[in-house]
Amino acid sequence: xxxxxxxxxxxxxxxxxxxxxxxxxxxxxxxxxxxxxxxxxxxxxxxxxxxxxxxxxxxxxxxxxxxxxxxxxxxxxxxxxxxxxxxxxxxxxxxxxxxxxxxxxxxxxxxxxxxxxxxxxxxxxxxxxxxxxxxxxxxxxxxxxxxxxxxxxxxxxxxxxxxxxxxxxxxxxxxxxxxxxxxxxxxxxxxxxxxxxxxxxxxxxxxxxxxxxxxxxxxxxxxxxxxxxxxxxxxxxxxxxxxxxxxxxxxxxx
Amino acid sequence: xxxxxxxxxxxxxxxxxxxxxxxxxxxxxxxxxxxxxxxxxxxxxxxxxxxxxxxxxxxxxxxxxxxxxxxxxxxxxxxxxxxxxxxxxxxxxxxxxxxxxxxxxxxxxxxxxxxxxxxxxxxxxxxxxxxxxxxxxxxxxxxxxxxxxxxxxxxxxxxxxxxxxxxxxxxxxxxxxxxxxxxxxxxxxxxxxxxxxxxxxxxxxxxxxxxxxxxxxxxxxxxxxxxxxxxxxxxxxxxxxxxxxxxxxxxxxxxxxxxx
Numbered sequence: 001x002x003x004x005x006x007x008x009x010x011x012x013x014x015x016x017x018x019x020x021x022x023x024x025x026x027x028x029x030x031x032x033x034x035x036x037x038x039x040x041x042x043x044x045x046x047x048x049x050x051x052x053x054x055x056x057x058x059x060x061x062x063x064x065x066x067x068x069x070x071x072x073x074x075x076x077x078x079x080x081x082x083x084x085x086x087x088x089x090x091x092x093x094x095x096x097x098x099x100x101x102x103x104x105x106x107x108x109x110x111x112x113x114x115x116x117x118x119x120x121x122x123x124x125x126x127x128x129x130x131x132x133x134x135x136x137x138x139x140x141x142x143x144x145x146x147x148x149x150x151x152x153x154x155x156x157x158x159x160x161x162x163x164x165x166x167x168x169x170x171x172x173x174x175x176x177x178x179x180x181x182x183x184x185x186x187x188x189x190x191x192x193x194x195x196x197x198x199x200x201x202x203x204x205x206x207x208x209x210x211x212x213x214x215x216x217x218x219x220x221x222x223x224x225x226x227x228x229x230x231x232x233x234x235x236x237x238x239x240x241x242x243x244x245x246x247x248x249x250x251x252x253x254x
Numbered sequence: 255x256x257x258x259x260x261x262x263x264x265x266x267x268x269x270x271x272x273x274x275x276x277x278x279x280x281x282x283x284x285x286x287x288x289x290x291x292x293x294x295x296x297x298x299x300x301x302x303x304x305x306x307x308x309x310x311x312x313x314x315x316x317x318x319x320x321x322x323x324x325x326x327x328x329x330x331x332x333x334x335x336x337x338x339x340x341x342x343x344x345x346x347x348x349x350x351x352x353x354x355x356x357x358x359x360x361x362x363x364x365x366x367x368x369x370x371x372x373x374x375x376x377x378x379x380x381x382x383x384x385x386x387x388x389x390x391x392x393x394x395x396x397x398x399x400x401x402x403x404x405x406x407x408x409x410x411x412x413x414x415x416x417x418x419x420x421x422x423x424x425x426x427x428x429x430x431x432x433x434x435x436x437x438x439x440x441x442x443x444x445x446x447x448x449x450x451x452x453x454x455x456x457x458x459x460x461x462x463x464x465x466x467x468x469x470x471x472x473x474x475x476x477x478x479x480x481x482x483x484x485x486x487x488x489x490x491x492x493x494x495x496x497x498x499x500x501x502x503x504x505x506x507x508x509x510x511x512x513x514x
Contacts, residue, residue: 096509104415156418
């Protein structure tokens with residue numbers, strides 16, 4: 001596999017909370033793992049187990065209470081365009097059109113239009129929004145908005161894309177469709193993705209590697225390398241077997 | 255969908271128009287023509303029609319409305335500039351907020367009309383005093399709305415902008431300002447209505463022309479038609495101003511059409 005892009009080194013995170021016993025609540029406990037270039041890594045764990053916090057720390061939105069995160073040997077302290085993110089709550093800029101949102105990153109960094117406009121168009125086409133370039137987010141459905149969110153992250157050409165339960169707020173049918181499309185885009189672009197979810201099926205469908213987390217405070221329980229060839233079928237024997245095994249692993253924790 | 259919307263618009267127009275007509279008819283029936291305490295709609299209509307071409311005092315009805323509107327225009331634009339700048343300063347700089355916010359909160363409850371005596375002492379009885387009073391009336395909603403919008407800008411949008419590589423010093427122009435344009439517009443609507451109400455008060459206090467003057471002069475002459483005509487001009491003009499602002503908002507801020 002490729003070289004290490006992100007290295008999490010004994011990360012822990014505590015929040016102050018008056019409700020908790022010692023006035024703080026621990027959400028991450030000594031978490032260490034690497035994300036390797038070109039790999040689709042999925043962090044899988046129950047809801048509220050600190051996965052989102054971990055992703056926010058890697059993005060640079062939050063700082064860890066202990067340990068450090070390195071991006072190619074540089075410690076992460078602030079958000080940077082080398083680490084793109086797709087949020088569960090999408091966070092498009094409502095005053096910009098689809099094209100405006102997708103091309104926002106390169107534009108604010110002062111990159112030449114000739115350089116980024118064709119690329120923005122390419123990703124708008126790739127997520128299936130051709131013809132919606134001049135539409136404002138308010139006119140788009142949830143699924144379409146998240147397609148813009150994905151295109152926006154890709155268009156900025158980051159070193160790694162962090163995806164925080166990007167399909168968590170979508171209905172089941174749209175979710176299946178989006179998983180399939182994301183898998184296609186990833187096979188085409190072969191970029192590094194770190195994807196957070198609490199959905200086992202989604203994890204097995206998308207991942208090269210699954211890292212299973214325990215309940216709060218989150219610790220790494222187990223890692224799976226997924227070698228099922230793509231495109232994967234949700235009903236194939238090997239898919240179902242793996243799904244069963246991981247489900248058992250997680251139920252064990254309950 | 256589209257067709258249904260047009261239908262609703264027609265419905266509004268027809269029922270709204272019918273209600274106004276009914277109101278005028280009842281008013282006409284209830285008020286005795288030539289009354290010393292009120293005027294009938296027909297008398298008002300006649301007065302207005304007559305004075306579209308002939309003068310009431312120094313100028314025609316158009317002239318009076320024009321005077322009042324031009325005063326509103328000057329005071330309003332000054333208030334918009336000063337109000338938005340002050341609100342942005344208070345929202346972006348903690349020091350400015352600590353110093354200016356209590357001061358603003360203290361002056362805010364004083365109605366614009368209460369400033370009339372001071373305005374006349376400071377600026378004389380002519381135009382400047384009226385600009386000042388209108389300025390006060392429009393300034394408060396501009397500050398309030400812009401400030402509330404600016405402090406409520408979603409921190410998550412700012413995070414997303416930083417993630418995409420926005421240089422931190424440009425966050426204000428890239429995210430904060432565009433995000434609060436709708437709130438500034440909401441403030442601008444309230445401010446314009448306020449300014450229009452304030453100018454009438456200012457003119458009734460001291461003026462030689464304008465719609466407020468028309469009403470006051472009508473009272474001095476016991477001319478009921480002139481008083482009620484002045485009120486009608488205020489109502490219709492205020493209505494048109496509000497409609498214009500709504501139209502502007504709809505066409506300028508396409509990305510955030512507020513449902514009505």
